[in-house]
Amino acid sequence: MCFRPNLSLGSRNNHRASERNLILTVTIMSGKGGVGKTTVAVSFATQLARRGEKVLLADLDVEEPNAGLFLQKQRKDSVDAVVYRPKWREDLCIFCGKCQGFCKFNAIAALPKYIIVFPELCHSCYACSDLCPASALSMVPAKIGQIQQYSVNENLVFIEGRLDIGQEIASTLVRQTRDKALREAQTAGIQWLVFDAAPGTACASREAMIKSDAVILVTEPTPFGLHDMSLAYQLAKASRKPCALVINKDSPGYAGIEKFANEEKVPIIARIPYNSRLAQSYSEGNIPVGAFPALEHALSRIASWLLKVRAGGQP
Amino acid sequence: MALDIGTISEMAITAIMTKTTMGGKLKIIFSASENKGKDSFLDDRFGRAAGFVVYEEETDQWSWIDNASNVNAAGGAGVQAGQAVVNSGATVYIGAQLGPKAMAVLARSTMKLFAGVPGKTARENYELFKAGKLEKIE
Incomplete structure (x- = not known):
């Protein structure tokens, strides 16, 4: 990946990784569902890990966690997520x-x-x-889901929150999964913590974002993509998070995203061209980053932007 | 008929008993899409209905319970609309089908529940009810 040379990752790795402020936490959000949030989150995490970075990917889309489908992994830990609710006496x-x-x-x-x-x-x-x-209302424990931790390879840890069927409140489990990921990142010497957030702008999405250093908004070049992305952008902006756009399934013909980016002065840091082969790979549970140079290039651009953000505010 | 006693449940029970034992008058609540008394069209939603029209046979009066606070509720609209319907003291509900949460509330009340005919007014549904042509919600 073509990181900026003055921000060499190699020299940063060894002596400072355990320091709290050295974990770079990024939330991949989308607004609209199906724009490629998980594609970007999974491929970004796996690509960084392949480059020798210590990465933790947390699937915080607890209602439909699907990042794990794309990872060959071994389960290390599984805990029940519990909340307290009133029981009538x-x-x-x-x-x-x-x-x-x-x-x-x-x-x-x-x-x-x-x-x-x-x-x-x-x-x-x-x-x-x-x-x-x-x-007459005492609080009693109730299981709402599970938080599972996996090892993908020596550089990549994967944590997933999975809400039980029939549960309607996702944000509590998002918070618990997020906090477990933050703790694990501290103890495991993680350098990059990647949150795959739920689509939308509800509490479940916000819970992921508010604990991250920066937000990547994945969108697609359609009016629908623009509309929902702009809502997610308002959320990120209100939370004063550095924020950038990634256009997935990019193809000519719609300039709405660019117009929005200009008006709001939010950078479009990467474009992933539409590619039916990538969609087919995805449908087979496989995101072979190496086979798609345009995707690989986009991921490098995302990493560069994040490093710039850390080096000193939003570029 | 004296309905000014104690709690709503006592009112409801009294009313039902009056109805079943003495052929008493009913208080009927309809899910409604507008506040136009007997000419209000039924709302085919319960929790997010615009409101509820209430008809008291005894006084021949039509009144309105607004449900605006639930129309855009993030969740639990059926619960709170159910609460409002119970609080109304009505003995019969005619209107939209009930979701599971609204059903859980109303099933705990003494109210009789009937599926209204969409596209007709409260008055028309009332007449169908009196003619025994509405199906029970169970």
């Missing part, structure tokens, strides 16, 4: 109905003689439990 309840008003997530219905808690809507904020005048 009929024997203690005075049926005042206040819990229903305390809940900002519409997770409680207070009927005259019955309280219904909808666990799938609960955000584990404890408000109902703490504020119940009769202490």
Whole structure:
């Protein structure tokens, strides 16, 4: 990869990797789904690892984690992700109905003689439990998913959060998976921490982004791609994260992304030309970076931009 | 008929008992897409209905419960709309099919649930209900 020579990775590796501020954390986001976020995240992580960098890739798209499909890996660790939610105690309840008003997530219905808690809507904020005048809502543990850790090769660690079927609140598991990745990055001497975020701009996507040093927005040259990317961009901008665009499936004919980039002064740092062979490889669970020079070049450009960001603010 | 006693459930139970034992008057709530009394068209959504029209047979009055706060809720619209419908003290619901969460709420109430006919008004659905032509939601 063609990094800038004055930011030689080799000299940086050995003596400073354990320092906290040397982990470069990047979130790959998209706004729109299906634009190539996972393609970029997986190929970026594997390419860096191949170049001798210590990389941790975390799939934080916990509702549909699919980065693992592209990695030959060995499982090292699996833990249940647990949250605490209120359990109604009929024997203690005075049926005042206040819990229903305390809940900002519409997770409680207070009927005259019955309280219904909808666990799938609960955000584990404890408000109902703490504020119940009769202490009739005690918080009890519930499993919502799993966090698994894998070794891909000596340079690449992969962590994946996977939400259980039927669970509706993804952000708690995103946070837990993210924090495990951040801890692991510290102890394992990781240099690059890559978050593959959920598409969209909801809490689940934001949770990934707010702990990263920079945001890469992957988009496609379509009006739909522009629209959803611009929403994700607003989120990154509001969080004051250095931010850059990568146009995937690039092809001539639509200039909306460029126009947006000019107006917002956000750099387009790389383009990955549309290539049906790459799409076919992807569908077979394989992203052979080496076979696609244009992809390889784009990944190098992303790495260079990130190093520039670290070296001193957004270029 | 005295409905000014205690809690909503007691009101509801009283009303149902009055209906079943003494042929009493009903209080009926409809999911509605607009606030036009008996001429309101049914909303085919429950949690995100524009609101609910309520008809009291006893007084022949039509009233409105706004549901705007749930129309754009991030989640749990069915739960809160269900709560509002229970709170209304109605004894019969006629309207949109219920999602699982709304159903969980209303199933715990004493309310009778009927599937309304979309594209018709509350009044027209009321007449179909009285003629025994609406199907129960179960």
